[in-house]
Amino acid sequence: MSTKITTILIAALVTAIIVFMMCAFQVRFTETVVVTRLAEIHRVIPPEEAGLHFKWFWPIDELHRFDARLRSFETEFRQIGTKDQKTVILTAYATWRVADAERLLKSVGREDTVAGKIRDLLENRVSDVLRTHELSELVNIDPEKIRYAEIEQSVLEGIRGTALQQYGVEVVSVGIKRLGLPEIVTREVFTRMKEDRQRTIKQLTAEGEAEARKIRAEAEEISQKILARAEAYAKTLEGQADAEAAKYYRTFAENRRLSDFLKKLETVRRIFEAGQITLVMDANEFVPFDVLRDKSRASAATQPAAPAGEAAAGRAP
Numbered sequence: 480m481s482t483k484i485t486t487i488l489i490a491a492l493v494t495a496i497i498v499f500m501m502c503a504f505q506v507r508f509t510e511t512v513v514v515t516r517l518a519e520i521h522r523v524i525p526p527e528e529a530g531l532h533f534k535w536f537w538p539i540d541e542l543h544r545f546d547a548r549l550r551s552f553e554t555e556f557r558q559i560g561t562k563d564q565k566t567v568i569l570t571a572y573a574t575w576r577v578a579d580a581e582r583l584l585k586s587v588g589r590e591d592t593v594a595g596k597i598r599d600l601l602e603n604r605v606s607d608v609l610r611t612h613e614l615s616e617l618v619n620i621d622p623e624k625i626r627y628a629e630i631e632q633s634v635l636e637g638i639r640g641t642a643l644q645q646y647g648v649e650v651v652s653v654g655i656k657r658l659g660l661p662e663i664v665t666r667e668v669f670t671r672m673k674e675d676r677q678r679t680i681k682q683l684t685a686e687g688e689a690e691a692r693k694i695r696a697e698a699e700e701i702s703q704k705i706l707a708r709a710e711a712y713a714k715t716l717e718g719q720a721d722a723e724a725a726k727y728y729r730t731f732a733e734n735r736r737l738s739d740f741l742k743k744l745e746t747v748r749r750i751f752e753a754g755q756i757t758l759v760m761d762a763n764e765f766v767p768f769d770v771l772r773d774k775s776r777a778s779a780a781t782q783p784a785a786p787a788g789e790a791a792a793g794r795a796p
Contacts, residue, residue: 501536511580513543523581545580545590552594553656559606565614568659571605571634573597579647586646593646597638601653604637617658620672627655 506512508529514521516539524532526547534540553572560566575597577583577590587593608630616626635653642648730737 498536502533503531504534504542505531509546509548511545511547511577513545513580513584515541515543515584520581520584543580543584545577545583547577549574549576549651550594551575552598554598554602554605556657556659557602557606558661559609561609561614561617562611563613563615566661567609567614567617568661569605569655570657571601571653572656573601573638573653574651575642575648576651577647578643578649582647593648596646597642597648597650600638600641601634604634605655608633608637615671618660620675631655 504512506524506526506529508526511526512524512532514524514534516535518541521540534542551572551574554570556568556570558566558568583590583593587596612626612630615624616630619625631652631654635650638653639650642650732738
């Protein structure tokens with residue numbers, strides 16, 4: 480009897496475990512789970528309600544899991560025409576996430592399918608937008624003429640509403656990842672860029688020459704003012720010097736011997752300051768060294784005369 484009861488308890492426990500495993504399920508914080516009952520949507524469990532949940536066993540209830548994280552994809556290289564009839568080759572990218580899992584399940588059913596739908600929307604929208612922009616807005620040496628941000632914003636606004644309403648997908652951002660040009664377009668672009676550079680060079684050269692002329696004119700005007708002030712100041716100094724010299728001229732005119740004497744002294748000073756000079760001459764006869772002779776005579780005249788006795792003694796043998 481006890482063996483039969485034990486068997487029944489074990490069977491009941493195993494059955495309970497199996498039922499629990501069939502009815503219990505876990506929702507991760509990175510996914511949204513849609514529970515359908517008899518092919519009809521029963522409830523939607525968002526990432527905020529992650530944890531252990533329960534359902535009826537299959538085939539009554541069925542789980543549909545959708546990744547709620549941000550994902551991205553890029554398109555393949557495509558040739559697209561611009562407004563000015565130029566051809567570019569580019570790839571675009573988009574980042575997206577599931578915003579309405581219930582709508583996604585009703586519209587397309589699977590995530591891999593909705594990714595293809597969004598890719599088609601992106602490619603078509605990029606083609607439409609580029610047809611309204613010229614090549615110079617994509618490739619230009621002037622950064623202010625580039626319109627990438629405007630183009631990308633226009634593409635995003637064109638597919639965001641459609642993706643959310645039809646597929647329950649939120650497109651977060653789009654952009655142009657790589658841009659290429661055919662060979663013929665590349666030559667045209669380089670030619671235009673060269674012409675733009677030449678125009679810039681000419682403009683900068685003209686501006687530089689105009690600025691140089693302005694600087695030269697200002698410098699010439701300033702130099703003329705400085706020269707005029709210097710000449711006026713020089714004339715003032717010259718007048719003051721003439722007035723001061725006139726005083727000495729009057730003094731020299733009153734005493735001509737003093738004037739000649741001072742000039743001779745000045746000449747001797749200049750000769751000796753010129754360097755080492757050896758002179759062999761009669762100082763008594765050579766002007767201006769006759770000053771030395773006059774000075775010697777003046778010194779002898781100023782010395783006191785010796786007494787007669789001493790002079791006589793001096794002459795004695």
